[in-house]
Amino acid sequence: MSTHISQIILNKIDKEHIKPRAKWYFVMKHAALWIPGVLVTGIGAVAVAGELYAIAHSGWEFRDFVYSTQTDFVLAMMPIMWIISFVFFGSLIVKALRTTHAGYRFSVKTILLVSVATSIILGVFIYATDEIFEVNSVIRYPVQVREQQVWFSPNEGRLSGIIENKIESDLKILDKDNTLWTIDMSGFGSTTFPYVAEGKSIRIIGTSTGDADIDDHIFIACAVFPWDIGEFAHMSPASSTIMRNKDVRILNRMRNNNPDCKIVIDNIKQHVKDKVNK
Amino acid sequence: MHNITKLTDEELAKLSVSDTACFGELIDRYNPTLLRYVMRRSHATKEDAEDIVQNSFIKMYRNINDFDYDLKFSSWAYRITHNEMIDWYRKQNTRPQLFITDKDENIFDSIAGDMNIEKEAIQKETKKEIESIIKTLDPKYQEVVSLRFFEDKSYEEIADILEIPAGTVAIRLSRAKKILQDTLRAYS
Numbered sequence: 001m002s003t004h005i006s007q008i009i010l011n012k013i014d015k016e017h018i019k020p021r022a023k024w025y026f027v028m029k030h031a032a033l034w035i036p037g038v039l040v041t042g043i044g045a046v047a048v049a050g051e052l053y054a055i056a057h058s059g060w061e062f063r064d065f066v067y068s069t070q071t072d073f074v075l076a077m078m079p080i081m082w083i084i085s086f087v088f089f090g091s092l093i094v095k096a097l098r099t100t101h102a103g104y105r106f107s108v109k110t111i112l113l114v115s116v117a118t119s120i121i122l123g124v125f126i127y128a129t130d131e132i133f134e135v136n137s138v139i140r141y142p143v144q145v146r147e148q149q150v151w152f153s154p155n156e157g158r159l160s161g162i163i164e165n166k167i168e169s170d171l172k173i174l175d176k177d178n179t180l181w182t183i184d185m186s187g188f189g190s191t192t193f194p195y196v197a198e199g200k201s202i203r204i205i206g207t208s209t210g211d212a213d214i215d216d217h218i219f220i221a222c223a224v225f226p227w228d229i230g231e232f233a234h235m236s237p238a239s240s241t242i243m244r245n246k247d248v249r250i251l252n253r254m255r256n257n258n259p260d261c262k263i264v265i266d267n268i269k270q271h272v273k274d275k276v277n278k
Numbered sequence: 279m280h281n282i283t284k285l286t287d288e289e290l291a292k293l294s295v296s297d298t299a300c301f302g303e304l305i306d307r308y309n310p311t312l313l314r315y316v317m318r319r320s321h322a323t324k325e326d327a328e329d330i331v332q333n334s335f336i337k338m339y340r341n342i343n344d345f346d347y348d349l350k351f352s353s354w355a356y357r358i359t360h361n362e363m364i365d366w367y368r369k370q371n372t373r374p375q376l377f378i379t380d381k382d383e384n385i386f387d388s389i390a391g392d393m394n395i396e397k398e399a400i401q402k403e404t405k406k407e408i409e410s411i412i413k414t415l416d417p418k419y420q421e422v423v424s425l426r427f428f429e430d431k432s433y434e435e436i437a438d439i440l441e442i443p444a445g446t447v448a449i450r451l452s453r454a455k456k457i458l459q460d461t462l463r464a465y466s
Contacts, residue, residue, distance in 0.1 A: 005309050005332075009305055021343060021344070104441040
């Protein structure tokens with residue numbers, strides 16, 4: 001039997017035509033509350049993929065020519081932007097998931113653990129997909145920017161471009177600004193590189209000797225690498241030896257008889273070290 | 279036709295969508311408890327408290343399809359009433375405050391038991407002290423103390439009512455008890 005209070009409330013419900021909201025309304029509402037959580041986890045996954053790409057493409061091949069120590073290399077190549085993104089979005093996930101229907105039931109530790117694990121699994125998947133299908137997605141962008149900065153610094157001993165032609169021991173390459181450079185390869189003697197051919201993109205470590213004021217762009221090569229990271233290991237016949245001995249590896253790679261090259265490379269390393277420590 | 283008095287709260291909630299009589303039964307079951315809860319937690323007049331509870335029931339009815347059957351209906355009803363009460367306070371520009379009545383005498387024994395204080399030690403003066411200490415507690419501690427000792431809710435139920443993790447409930451209760459113990463020790 002209804003009491004006075006329940007009768008008042010039921011009358012009000014009846015009089016004001018109050019109806020229960022439809023089930024689908026709540027289904028939609030709860031789904032919408034998941035959107036920030038899903039977005040944050042998704043961005044976290046992209047950050048993980050970006051970190052993986054940056055690590056895999058940090059230029060292990062050139063490490064010995066550019067960096068004095070492992071620490072310099074790690075510091076210079078650390079994917080700071082992705083790490084900051086991951087930590088930032090990771091810190092938002094607790095807030096985002098707590099707003100969901102049953103989000104309050106989970107501890108901060110559980111939410112962080114599940115979200116980070118999901119981001120890592122998804123991140124590995126995104127990275128693998130990008131590598132297999134060469135999607136050229138956003139995860140490559142910071143590495144591409146870094147590559148442009150690092151490998152278009154002729155004054156700092158690093159240059160890159162597409163090979164226009166090869167005449168005896170000289171290479172003509174076009175850099176990203178369409179400047180034609182003459183690369184002096186005489187120090188390599190009779191050594192040939194499979195990736196040094198017309199139309200191929202290369203990276204060169206060496207020193208600029210020309211006078212830019214009179215459009216004289218000459219660069220003496222001390223070490224030459226293919227642009228595509230990873231290609232060197234597959235194309236160099238000396239790669240198996242390289243893996244065993246660091247000094248032999250450097251010599252095999254360079255095969256450059258120019259005595260100034262050691263000084264050039266030491267200068268590059270010192271310059272990079274100063275930059276990293278700054 | 280169901281004998282609605284024999285149905286559980288959760289079964290009544292399910293049937294309330296199509297049968298308002300079932301919802302009437304839920305109102306009958308929960309109105310006294312929720313009214314007492316609001317009166318304990320507020321300086322509202324009886325009329326204001328009745329308004330808060332009535333509005334809460336209307337909200338429950340409107341959102342009955344959102345009721346999560348993983349919860350106890352009582353936790354859901356307390357949650358909606360608690361939120362309605364907080365809204366009311368916001369409009370009044372005040373904060374909830376715990377009010378202890380003469381009917382709450384046995385609650386002191388419960389608090390004493392939980393804090394390992396001998397029942398005999400809870401003398402008239404100590405009860406007054408406990409009451410005054412509870413009133414000075416931060417609202418977030420007051421609400422867990424209120425639900426645990428005055429409404430006799432479990433940690434999980436408090437978590438569902440306040441929508442916070444059960445671990446947070448445990449931490450808040452333990453801190454509240456520590457404050458009570460320390461302050462009582464200082465008194466003695």
